[in-house]
Amino acid sequence: MKAYYQNVEFWHLLTLPIYFIMAYLLVTMIAKRILLPDSKYLNVHFLAVLLFYLAIGLIDFKFKLIPFFPDTNLFTNILETGITPDNQSIGVKIGYKFLAIPIYNLSLKSIFNYFLFNVLFFQLGLIFLAGAFNRTYHLTDVWVQRIFLILAVFIPSVIVYSFTPLRESYFVLALGLFFYGMTSKNKLNIFLILGVVLAGILRIQLLLYFFIVIGIQMVVNMKLSKKAILGIVIVLIPFLFIALNYLAKSIIGISISPESLALFRNIQRMNYFESGVTYPEVDWANWLDLFLDFPGLFFQFLLAPFPVIIFIPFWTKLAYFADGLYLLLILSISLFYIKHWNQLGLWLLYIGLYVAMSAFFEFHLLGAVRHRLPATLLVTFLAAQCLAYYLPKFRWIFKY
Structure with a gap:
């Protein structure tokens, strides 16, 4: 029992x-x-x-x-x-x-x-x-x-x-409160504060993600042209890097550099190596190394527990396998709506940002499935939008 x-x-x-x-x-x-x-x-x-x-x-x-x-x-x-x-x-x-x-x-x-x-x-x-x-x-x-x-x-x-x-239910509640508060007309509100506080006391990495999303939302709210936004981003990149580096040092204790990211990930991997489901070591001596590894890391995290960089017998973990299959179903449905994805650019950016940030740190196959849940929920909106667009003839089922 x-x-x-x-x-x-x-x-x-x-x-x-x-x-x-x-x-x-x-x-x-x-x-x-x-x-x-x-x-x-x-x-x-x-x-x-x-x-x-x-x-x-x-x-x-x-x-x-x-x-x-x-x-x-x-x-x-x-x-x-x-x-x-x-x-x-x-x-x-x-x-x-x-x-x-x-x-x-x-x-x-x-x-x-x-x-x-x-x-x-x-x-x-x-x-x-x-x-x-x-x-x-x-x-x-x-x-x-x-x-x-x-x-x-x-x-x-x-x-x-x-x-x-x-703690997963608390993470999802923090995520929901944060996004709902961030989309409020009042920029500082109880929902946003609660979401940030919950993230801060539960999972520091989630708090760093929230800060970046707030910065993106501030730029979007300026309602400038795409060229103007691109110019602002290019100009602000050095300042953004300094700010993110400071936050990373303050929140998770590491600087944003290829060497420190690799060291952080590899040390964590060593602690869990005996589990048999850790991802390979990474060797990032410069930004080019990290850039070349990024696509594999991105899809390795997004599609966990299915193997991308390394083969692990994922089917032996039924719950994780079921979660991976369900995500593939959601992604497959979403692809039918791909020609309309340009209308959902901001949401796609939120998804990509979360997966990208998490992929750098994730060293464990089963941990990836668990930590991917926020991205799974965000992706589910794409599938919901697709089904709502293409299946109006079935709406009579839900009429009251």
Whole structure:
């Protein structure tokens, strides 16, 4: 039996319906405030989602449906004892401890109620992301948000990490809050602040990504011509590099140079080498070396767990394999909309930037699948946009 199921009591199941109702009321209330008006559909959608996830959780308790991840014992122990080992990162010692433990206590120390909070945070993150996409492209039709919410329900990573005491639900909530806040008319708002704070205390690399996205959004908001924007970028490149180098040193403790990036990645790889699923060492003596390796690293991260640079028997890890297959499905659907991608240039830039930044640091096959989740969610909007464009004849299925 999994570590977090060993202390399950009968009364935990008795409190589950109460938490289920509270989660449903909260998620529908927020969805109706954030998303385009679609009250009847949202009521049905989130009731179905919560019932679907509840069924998965109960089946997992009996038949071990969700895999047991290497870090799960660590995070289970932190939840149950409140003690964080000294060798953990700031994201664990501060972010996880001061978020997860209060939520665990609020769950009455019931792992089922805690997992229900995980599902809630995932869904709230999706809601805020959909609201941000609606704002970015001034959508008035509910179909893109409907299809996105449906596709996101079945993303294997979302399902799997809803039922582990890991941090992925918090990351997705931070991502959603940040993008929703960034697309607000008020440039400084509670959503943006919460997203940045959550990223800062959970995963420092995500915070660096947020700062770059804010800079891109500031340039876009100037509403200049493409030539003018290109000229500004060229002029600002030295200053941007200095700023990013300072942030990298302050946030993750390394400078932006080929040698330091290679050293950081290779040291991390050595720590996990015995797992058997680390990527090869890199040898970057100059920017040309890094530039030549970049395409392989980019697609290696994006398509994980499928091999790009090195062959690893990926099919032995069923959950990761399923996530890779689902991403390939989403990407394949998105390609049918490729002639309209010029309309989604800003969103494509956000996706490419996240994958590019993460690819430089990712040294582990299974870690790549886990850390790719934000990019998977952003890519899902492309598939949703495509399906909403090409499948209007099936809309009668969802009429109420």
